[in-house]
Amino acid sequence: MARLPLPILLSFNGGYVDTVGFVALAGLFTAHVTGNFVTLGASIALGTGGALSKLLALPVFCIVILLVRLLSQRLERSRKPVMTVLLWLKLIHFIIAATFAQIHGPFDDGNSLAAFAIGMVLVSAMAIQNAFHRVHLSKMPPTTLMTGTTTQIMLDLADLIGGTAPGDLKPVKERLKRMSASVVAFALGCAAAAVAFLLSRTWCFAVPVVLVALSFFAPVGSPEAASTAAPANAVHTE
Template identity: 55%
Template structure:
């Protein structure tokens, strides 16, 4: 049986967690820093609640990435399996978020302590995912941001449609295939998260936690940094 690529699994989870976080945590994007800037501005202008989680998301995200990279370098020097250790950290954070959400959810108030704890736990998990993807799966499309991926798809399609020949055209076609799969996985994650919010709101964050466990048996196509 062919194993699913790790990058695809991470991308599905990225879309799922970002959508579930936005819908369940009053507009917080756990993985989308730019989105939090936009919603923070809207929150401040409209005078609605929920500014604190969006304000804290960036420093928490940056701090976790910094710590993740330092720990990764230390593990590398010690001869430890860096990618598996970082994946384990992300899995633990997602499991903690799932347990917390079942006990304290649903999160109806954007200003509650429970909402803040849940949000920062998810932000931390997605920060670890972004860091490990950037270092260890750098040749794979990003797992939490589709703007650049979509742009590259259109650029490569333009080369193909323009009839470009040679190695460049072959590489463009190869990239398109991989990136379309990434966009599809992200979109599927978004759609299933939205459905889960409606059908099983109390258990919505259990799904990415369970799926993340399969990261350890997924196929790593382009391992780097270990």
Template identity: 60%
Template sequence: MKKIPLPLLLSFNGGYVDTVGFLALGGLFTAHVTGNFVTLGASIALGTGGVLSKLLALPVFCVVVFASRIIGIVLSRSGRPVLRSLLLGKLVLLLAAFAVALIYGPFNDPNSPAAFAMGMVLVAAMAVQNGIHRAHLPKSPPSTLMTGTTTQIMLDLADIAAGGKSENTTVAYSRLKRMVLAVIIFALGCGAGALAYVLAPIWCFVVPAILAICAPLAQIETPEGD
């Protein structure tokens, strides 16, 4: 049986987690954290909840990326596997998020301590995922943000539409396939997250943990770097 490439699994998980987090936690982006600048302004202007979570999402994200990088360097220098260790760390965070959802969910008040804790744990998990992607899968499209990928798709389409058989168009064709697939998988993750939240607003949080369990078994096309 052919394995699913790790970047695609991460893209689906990124779309899924960002969607369920947004729906469950008062409009908090747990993966696309810079989007919280917009929702923070909306929360302040409209008097909606979750201001603290949106304010601290980016600092927490940055601290976790920094920490995961330091951990990866230490593991590498000691001869231990880096990528799989970080994937295990992300799994622990997603299991913790599921435990919080089971105990305290659903999160009807985005200002509650439980909702804040849930949001920061999910932000931390997605920070680890982002660090993994940048450090170990640099040739793959991002798994949590599709704006840059979509821009590149349109640039490649323009190069192809201009005609010719140059080396640039050959590269564009190859890159286009990977990026279109990444966007489709991310969108499917968003759709699955929305549906899961509607059907099971608490149990929907078990899916990211299950996907994280499957991650070490996925196909890894680029070296770990460790």
């Protein structure tokens, strides 16, 4: 049976977690953390909740990225499977968030300690995903922010339509295919999160646990990504 490539799973997860955080935690972006500057301004101007979470999301994100990088370097020196360790760390964060949601959710008050706590756990989990992608899947499209990807898609389409693309069109078409798949997966993740939230405001936090579990068995999805990920020697590639 065909398995979804790892970048597609990560993109779906990126859209899902960011949407769940936004709708369940008073407008908190857990993946696109710089977007919290906008929602923080809205919280201050309109008196909506979650200001502390939005204020601290970026510092927490940065600290986790720093720690993940230091951990990865230490694991590489010890010849340990970096990708597997990072996936386990992300899985643990999502398990904590899902369990916490069952005990303390739903999070109607964005200013509550419970909403802040689960928000920072999700921000940390997505920081791990961002670091994972930048180090081990750097030749694949981003999985948590689609603005640059969409821009490149439109530029490539314009080059193809205008006849100004390079003589060898195969790399351009392959890039278009990968980037389009990433955007579609991200959008489907957003839609799935909205549906899951409507079905259950607490169980919606359990879906990322399943997505990360599937990631352990996902093929990397391209020769370029496989070569980038090779030093980690952990996730199955095809």
